[in-house]
Amino acid sequence: MVSYKDLGLVNTREMFKGAIKGGYAIPAFNFNNMEQMQAIVSACAETKSPVILQVSSGARKYANQTLLRYMAQGAVEYAKELGWEHPQICLHLDHGDTFELCKSCVDMGFSSVMIDGSHLPYEENIALTKRVVEYAHQFDVTVEGELGVLAGIEDEVSAEHHTYTRPEEVVDFVSRTGVDSLAISIGTSHGANKFTPEQCTRDENGHLVPPPLRFDILKEVEKRLPGFPIVLHGSSSVPQEYVDIINANGGKLKDAIGIPEDQLREAAKSAVCKINIDSDGRLAMTATIRKFFNEQPDKFDPRQYLGPAREELKKLYMHKIVNVLGSDGKAQ
Numbered sequence: 637m638v639s640y641k642d643l644g645l646v647n648t649r650e651m652f653k654g655a656i657k658g659g660y661a662i663p664a665f666n667f668n669n670m671e672q673m674q675a676i677v678s679a680c681a682e683t684k685s686p687v688i689l690q691v692s693s694g695a696r697k698y699a700n701q702t703l704l705r706y707m708a709q710g711a712v713e714y715a716k717e718l719g720w721e722h723p724q725i726c727l728h729l730d731h732g733d734t735f736e737l738c739k740s741c742v743d744m745g746f747s748s749v750m751i752d753g754s755h756l757p758y759e760e761n762i763a764l765t766k767r768v769v770e771y772a773h774q775f776d777v778t779v780e781g782e783l784g785v786l787a788g789i790e791d792e793v794s795a796e797h798h799t800y801t802r803p804e805e806v807v808d809f810v811s812r813t814g815v816d817s818l819a820i821s822i823g824t825s826h827g828a829n830k831f832t833p834e835q836c837t838r839d840e841n842g843h844l845v846p847p848p849l850r851f852d853i854l855k856e857v858e859k860r861l862p863g864f865p866i867v868l869h870g871s872s873s874v875p876q877e878y879v880d881i882i883n884a885n886g887g888k889l890k891d892a893i894g895i896p897e898d899q900l901r902e903a904a905k906s907a908v909c910k911i912n913i914d915s916d917g918r919l920a921m922t923a924t925i926r927k928f929f930n931e932q933p934d935k936f937d938p939r940q941y942l943g944p945a946r947e948e949l950k951k952l953y954m955h956k957i958v959n960v961l962g963s964d965g966k967a968q
């Protein structure tokens with residue numbers, strides 16, 4: 637048993653208190669490798685933003701869970717070395733799907749876990765979530781649950797259609813499970829194709845315009861759970877410039893579209909205090925590397941393309957922190 641407290645990590649409790657009070661959201665960035673971790677930590681150290689480092693079960697398989705945990709411990713030391721006096725870094729399991737997986741993360745030093753029972757029948761979701769909460773809370777590890785299903789297909793997360801969260805269920809779910817935060821479905825989804833062209837309209841330049849998020853559902857949830865931390869998954873904006881660079885350099889991303897940043901900014905000012913971003917980072921890295929390969933075909937040292945990719949990622953994360961989430965300066 638390893639306690640996250642001995643690794644210098646924090647759970648989400650104080651982070652979310654600050655976010656609710658201050659009208660901002662904590663960034664939850666996924667990581668699978670060293671360059672992503674370095675970019676996240678250096679962006680957060682420079683902006684003094686609290687951060688949630690997220691590990692999916694796919695990431696655990698890809699990178700080895702022991703290594704990831706040591707990387708998170710290393711992230712705290714790296715942050716201090718960069719001059720961030722009191723780093724607020726949470727190591728979080730993203731989309732845990734079984735009690736055993738959540739337990740294993742709690743036991744090996746994660747400070748927060750998500751148990752995603754959103755695809756289960758309601759009562760089964762409650763029973764599974766409650767079991768994880770009872771275990772995790774013994775070690776002061778915070779737990780995120782989910783109600784409502786997000787559409788989208790990724791390695792480990794897939795659903796064909798989304799089902800919006802039903803506000804009439806949230807009080808019962810939160811009180812019966814004891815979760816510390818709740819992920820809801822209001823129209824976001826995972827990946828780089830969040831809407832089909834048929835679901836969108838077009839602006840005067842012919843660019844796709846997605847349907848707006850269901851802020852009415854969010855408001856209804858907030859009314860029923862005042863001051864309770866809400867989480868938004870699937871919150872990448874899919875910057876068109878990255879999609880264009882990828883496609884101009886041999887990529888084939890068709891009809892890629894994300895959530896407009898002004899809507900996320902608005903959400904961050906509400907009870908939404910954790911915003912999950914993974915795909916935008918994938919796009920930033922891929923765009924940089926594709927362009928590099930195309931322009932400099934004689935180069936083969938991975939540092940020559942991973943270095944600029946890491947810089948681009950850092951730029952992206954700083955932009956999200958300062959211009960979208962508003963979490964800069966909240967962890968001195």
Ligand code: G3H
Nearest residue numbers: 692694695790791792914
């Ligand atoms: O929500 C899912 C995250 O983007 C992680 O994706 O399962 O491909 O690692 P992944």
Ligand code: 13P
Nearest residue numbers: 827869870871872914915
């Ligand atoms: P995106 O695919 O929109 O980046 O969402 C990531 C996410 O929700 C991770 O849990």
Ligand code: ZN
Nearest residue numbers: 826869870912
């Ligand atoms: Zn997610």
